[in-house]
Amino acid sequence: MSIASHLALKEIWRNRSRFLLFSGVIALITLLILFVAALGEGLGAGNREYIEKLNADLLVYQDTAQLQIPGSQLPVSKLREVRNVAGVQSAGPIGFAAVFIPIGDAGDKLNVALIGVEPGLPGAPPAYEGSPLKRRSADECLIDETIADSLDLGPGDQVTIRTVQEGEEEFYTLRVVGITDSRKYGIRPGLFVPYVTWDRIRAQMMAFEGDAELRANVLAVALEVPALAEQVTDLMLSEVRRIAIADLQTAYEKVPGYVEQQSTLTTQQTFALLIGLLVIGGFFQIQTLQKVPQIGMLKALGTPNGTIAAMIMIQILMVTLIGVIIGAAVTLALSLAFPPNIPIIFTPRSVALALATIMLIGPVGGLLSIRYALRVEPLTALGLSN
Amino acid sequence: MQIALRAEQLVKTYGSGDSQVNAVDDVSVDLYQGELVALVGPSGSGKTTLLAMLAGLLRPTSGRILIDDQDLTTMRERDRAAFRKLHIGFAFQANNLVPYLTALENVELMLRLSGQRTAAGRERARELLVRLGLEERIDALPRQLSGGQQQRVAIARSLISQPTLVLADEPTASLDSERAFQVVQTFAQLVHEQNRAGILVTHDLRLVEYVDRVIQMLDGQIERILEAQADLSCLANPERCGRIPMGALGFDGDDCGCPEPEPVV
Numbered sequence A: 001m002s003i004a005s006h007l008a009l010k011e012i013w014r015n016r017s018r019f020l021l022f023s024g025v026i027a028l029i030t031l032l033i034l035f036v037a038a039l040g041e042g043l044g045a046g047n048r049e050y051i052e053k054l055n056a057d058l059l060v061y062q063d064t065a066q067l068q069i070p071g072s073q074l075p076v077s078k079l080r081e082v083r084n085v086a087g088v089q090s091a092g093p094i095g096f097a098a099v100f101i102p103i104g105d106a107g108d109k110l111n112v113a114l115i116g117v118e119p120g121l122p123g124a125p126p127a128y129e130g131s132p133l134k135r136r137s138a139d140e141c142l143i144d145e146t147i148a149d150s151l152d153l154g155p156g157d158q159v160t161i162r163t164v165q166e167g168e169e170e171f172y173t174l175r176v177v178g179i180t181d182s183r184k185y186g187i188r189p190g191l192f193v194p195y196v197t198w199d200r201i202r203a204q205m206m207a208f209e210g211d212a213e214l215r216a217n218v219l220a221v222a223l224e225v226p227a228l229a230e231q232v233t234d235l236m237l238s239e240v241r242r243i244a245i246a247d248l249q250t251a252y253e254k255v256p257g258y259v260e261q262q263s264t265l266t267t268q269q270t271f272a273l274l275i276g277l278l279v280i281g282g283f284f285q286i287q288t289l290q291k292v293p294q295i296g297m298l299k300a301l302g303t304p305n306g307t308i309a310a311m312i313m314i315q316i317l318m319v320t321l322i323g324v325i326i327g328a329a330v331t332l333a334l335s336l337a338f339p340p341n342i343p344i345i346f347t348p349r350s351v352a353l354a355l356a357t358i359m360l361i362g363p364v365g366g367l368l369s370i371r372y373a374l375r376v377e378p379l380t381a382l383g384l385s386n
Numbered sequence B: 001m002q003i004a005l006r007a008e009q010l011v012k013t014y015g016s017g018d019s020q021v022n023a024v025d026d027v028s029v030d031l032y033q034g035e036l037v038a039l040v041g042p043s044g045s046g047k048t049t050l051l052a053m054l055a056g057l058l059r060p061t062s063g064r065i066l067i068d069d070q071d072l073t074t075m076r077e078r079d080r081a082a083f084r085k086l087h088i089g090f091a092f093q094a095n096n097l098v099p100y101l102t103a104l105e106n107v108e109l110m111l112r113l114s115g116q117r118t119a120a121g122r123e124r125a126r127e128l129l130v131r132l133g134l135e136e137r138i139d140a141l142p143r144q145l146s147g148g149q150q151q152r153v154a155i156a157r158s159l160i161s162q163p164t165l166v167l168a169d170e171p172t173a174s175l176d177s178e179r180a181f182q183v184v185q186t187f188a189q190l191v192h193e194q195n196r197a198g199i200l201v202t203h204d205l206r207l208v209e210y211v212d213r214v215i216q217m218l219d220g221q222i223e224r225i226l227e228a229q230a231d232l233s234c235l236a237n238p239e240r241c242g243r244i245p246m247g248a249l250g251f252d253g254d255d256c257g258c259p260e261p262e263p264v265v
Helices: A003-014 A016-052 A077-083 A145-151 A195-201 A226-239 A248-253 A258-290 A292-300 A305-336 A348-374 B047-054 B077-087 B103-113 B119-131 B147-160 B177-193 B205-210 B229-236
Strands: A058-062 A088-103 A108-117 A140-144 A158-165 A168-180 A190-194 A218-223 A243-247 B003-014 B021-032 B036-040 B062-067 B088-091 B165-169 B197-201 B213-218 B221-226
Touching: A003 A016, A003 A305, A003 B103, A016 A248, A016 A258, A016 A305, A016 A348, A058 A226, A058 A248, A077 A088, A077 A218, A088 A145, A088 A195, A108 A145, A108 A158, A108 A195, A140 A145, A145 A168, A168 A190, A168 A195, A190 A195, A218 A226, A226 A243, A243 A248, A248 A258, A258 A292, A258 A305, A258 A348, A292 A305, A305 A348, B003 B047, B021 B047, B021 B062, B021 B197, B021 B221, B036 B047, B036 B177, B036 B205, B047 B165, B047 B197, B077 B088, B088 B147, B103 B119, B103 B147, B119 B147, B119 B177, B147 B165, B147 B177, B177 B197, B177 B205
Parallel strands: A108 A190, A140 A168, B036 B197, B036 B213, B088 B165, B165 B197
Antiparallel strands: A058 A218, A058 A243, A088 A108, A088 A158, A088 A218, A140 A190, A158 A168, B003 B021, B003 B062, B213 B221
């Protein structure tokens, strides 16, 4: 063991209460950062999940909607025009509405996104249990796993949804044909019905103007060659009038509030990291100030500056690592206790990124104290200077 | 006897222009192996500055310091640090021990620094602590040791790596008389036995009966060097001897009226 490791570990061990207390502070910061990251991921996924997982390459909007799904109304006749564009493999309509599923008699409810899709066409999700939607106008639905888990539903069960038709409360009962993976939209789990069924049961107060023709919010377009998306987009815009086109990433970034929400959470995370930086920096700065005579004595004995710096760095890394491990363990334990409808998602990427960032801010925060320690003058520290 | 330390015309100047002060002014001295020298003088006489330069902690304005025939004054800071851990042992007045290391670990620290932490080295550290009467306190932390015990650990640490030069700056300052005598007596014995060269800075003239020479400093210069055993004995016991003029050494006390010893320098 090197001298730096020996001194660093001995000091930690012989002052373990103090260092453990500080690791506890880092654990709390880790907890905060991980939860903000998970909340960001959860809310982000809640908004973009369905669109991100679409079996399509492009979304087509009404040209005046500014790529806002709720404001876009496209007559289904556009579907034929879009399909006729060279390079388009297939296209399907998608309609969105917000409804809820009443739970019991106590007034509890589960908010869901009612999504109308054309069975077999882009937009219709696959089923990992049961079967996907097959019939165009049947009273059947495919539910995502969040609904299935929350209400304990499976293929063959029935689910009742509530909407408002011309100001009156209406209830529709649908048969569950299958379960798909989590596909949220607007922070609500997705309940998928055939497009014609959707048009019939969606809240009529949000009926599109001039109802003579079926209308969709957007069209999902699958391309023959996804790599040629740019060229096909240009061709489509020239051949089909009054439309706007976006790729999937642009589409979910344009979901109302998505960017603002993510920015807010990123800001919170940045502030949490800054607080961590200051706390770690402050702790080790105070620690170094208290050890000036000791550092001076070590230098007088011939301890190189590199050893002093390595000693402090090892302590910073150890204390931060222990804090991060405690924080991650507590976060994991707490997350297991959360109900599934709370939008918190821990992905390996976001967790690894958050933990790596905290491990990085430790050494960065401690740089000032290392610089200070390196400048300690043995003569002054030992009271030998005039 | 072989020369362990040679200081030649050392000068240390602080300030510039009218405010320029020579804290050490043209000091030359040789120190031999197996010799313990006391450095005495009033506050401001330059003994701390001289000690800091001999320790390689302060670069002189001019002059040379040779330890084991290597010139400390021409070395870079990094080389001086490396030189210190192999050739110079320290026992300071305060802030002596690493607070989170036991007595044995504090002594072994010097072995680690000098790359001598072998089984034999560790055994030597243990024996040294036993020799200093600390066999029951080997695993105690500094805060569990008395001031005298801490100083003895520091002395063990200063000697364990078998340095050429051992420096002790007021190692008995915080001790009562009995403890102070014990510590200096043991320190002197070890310096002599191990054939090291030692410098002891002290204000307590009673302790000089254990040293081989006394270097008295005044205003940055060596005022005189006493080396006759009779003189040293008188210096330690002036009332009994009645020969050494205490006032001339820069300490409080009345001149006993006896003739001053002949200056050696």
